[in-house]
Amino acid sequence: MDLIISTVSQGLLWALLAIGVYLTFRVLDIADLTVEGSFPLGAATAATLLTSGASPFVAIAAACIAGMLSGVVTGLLTTKLKIPALLAGILTMIALYSVNLRIMGKANLPLLSTDTIFTVLPLGLDKGMTVLVVGLLIVLIVAVLNYWFFGTELGAAIRATGDNPHMIRANGINTDIMIVLGLLLSNGLVAISGALVAQSNGFADVGMGVGTIVIGLASVIIGEVLFGTRSFKNCLISVILGSIVYRAVIAVVLQLGMPPNDLKLFTAILVAIALSMPLIQAKWNNLKRGMR
C-alpha cells in the first residue's frame, strides 16, 4: 500500500515535468533539452531559499520564475540568434549546471531540518499521504490553468505556432514571441517539478537533472499511447496519467530485482521503442500484407 501511494505521489510530482516536456515536444514541436538544467534549477532555487528560512510557497514561486527565465534564454538563443533549438537547449542546460552550483554553493543541499511544502500544510496526514494530497492538488491546479490558457487566443496562437508556422504568420502572429512564451511556460513547470521533487526527497542535487528529458518523453508517450490524444484536454490528462504509469513501471521492474543503476538504460530503451512504434507498426502491417 505504501509503495502504491509513494508511486502515485512521485508520478504526480513528476507530472509537471511531463506537462512541461509535452508543451515543447508536442505543442511547439521542439525537443527542448533546457529541462535537464531547469529541473535542478528549480530544486536548487527552492532548496537554497528553504534553508535560509523562506516559506515553501515563496521557494516554489521563485523556482518557477527561475525556470521561466531559463526558458526565455533558450527561446532567445533559438529565435533571435537562430541557433537550432536542440543546440540552444543544450547550451542553456550546460550553463545552468554552473548556475545551479553557484546558487547552492555546493553540489548537494539537504533539506532534512527545514520546513517544506509537505510539512507546513495542516492536513493531519502521515508523510506519504501528505505528498499524495499536495501533489494531486498542485497537479490539478496546473492542469486546469493550462487547459484554460491554451484555450485562449494567446494559447491557441502558441499551439498553432508549433502546428503550422506559415498559417499563424499569415494570420499576423509573431512566431518568435510565441516560441519564447512556450519555452517560458514549459520550463517554469519543469522547475516547479524540480522544487517539489527536492522537497519530497529531502535534498537538492546538482546532478538530479540527468535524464529528465527522457523521463518526460517516456511519460508523454506512454500517456498518449494508453490514454489518447483526441483533444488538448485529453492530451493533458494522458500526460499526467502517463507520468504515474511510468513510475509504476519503474517500481515494478525494481521490485522484480533490476539494479537501480540500470534504470536510465531501461528508460532510454523504453523511449526509443515507443518513438519508433509508428514505423515498426507500418512495417509490420506491410509484412502482413506480404509486401517486402
Added chain:
Amino acid sequence: MLDIKDISKTFHPGTITEKLALSHVSLHLAPGDFVTVIGGNGAGKSTLMNVIAGTYPVDEGTISIKGTDITKWSEPRRAKFIGRVFQDPMMGTAANMMIEENLAIAKRRGKTPTLRWSSSEKDRREYRELLANLKLGLEDRLESKAGLLSGGQRQALTLLMATLAKPKLLLLDEHTAALDPKTAEKVLALTEEVIEKQKLTTLMITHNMRDALRLGNRLIMMYGGKILFDISGEEKKRLQIKDLLEMFEKAAGSELASDSLLLS
C-alpha cells in the same frame, strides 16, 4: 489600394545561384481590382506575391497599402491588411487544431491575441453559417481537426479564413493548382463569390489561361522578373488565348513563348 513602386529582388546575390527574380516592377491596384497574374515558371509571380506578403524583403523600391508604406513591415504585421491562400492546401490551416480554432485565429487576423477564450457560442453560430455557405458539409464539423479534411475542403476553409476579417488585399497563389479539376472549379467558384460579395481587391496567380481570361477585370503577364503587359476593362474581355500567346511572343521577343508559358 496597393501601390508597388520600382521593386527589385535578387536571390543569393554574389553567388553562382544568383537569380534576379523581380526587376524594377511597379504596379498599382485600385480598390476592387481583381487582377489575374500569369507567366511561366521563374517569371517572378510567386516572388511578387511573397514580397507583398512580406515573406522576404525587397532589395529596393516601396510597397504601400492604402497609403501606408509597409516596405519595412514584418510578415505577421502585414497580415493586418492581407489575406492569403497558398498553393499547398496544407499551408493555410493548422492540421492538429479544430476547424473552430482555425477560424477563431483567422477572425482575429492582425490583432494582438488576448487571454479571452478563443470562441464564444455566438462565434460558433457565425462559423456554422459561414461554413454552410461553402456547401461542403463542414458546418457540423466545427470540432473536427482541420487535418482530417480533404485538400479541397482545406483550401475552401483557408479561403474562408483569409476573408473572415475582411482584408484590404487578397493574395491567391495558384490556390487551386494542387486540386483535382472538379474540386478546383468549386473552390474557384467560391473565390469568385466572396470577392464579388466583399468587393475585395485581389491578386490571383494562376497557371490556367482560361481562368486568367475569364476571371477578374485585369490581367498581367510576367516574364523574367518584369511585367510584360497589363490589360484591363473591355480590352481584357475581348482577349483570347491566342492573343495572349501572340502578345507574349512579341513582347518577350523570343520563340520560347509556348514552351516557357507552360499553359494548361
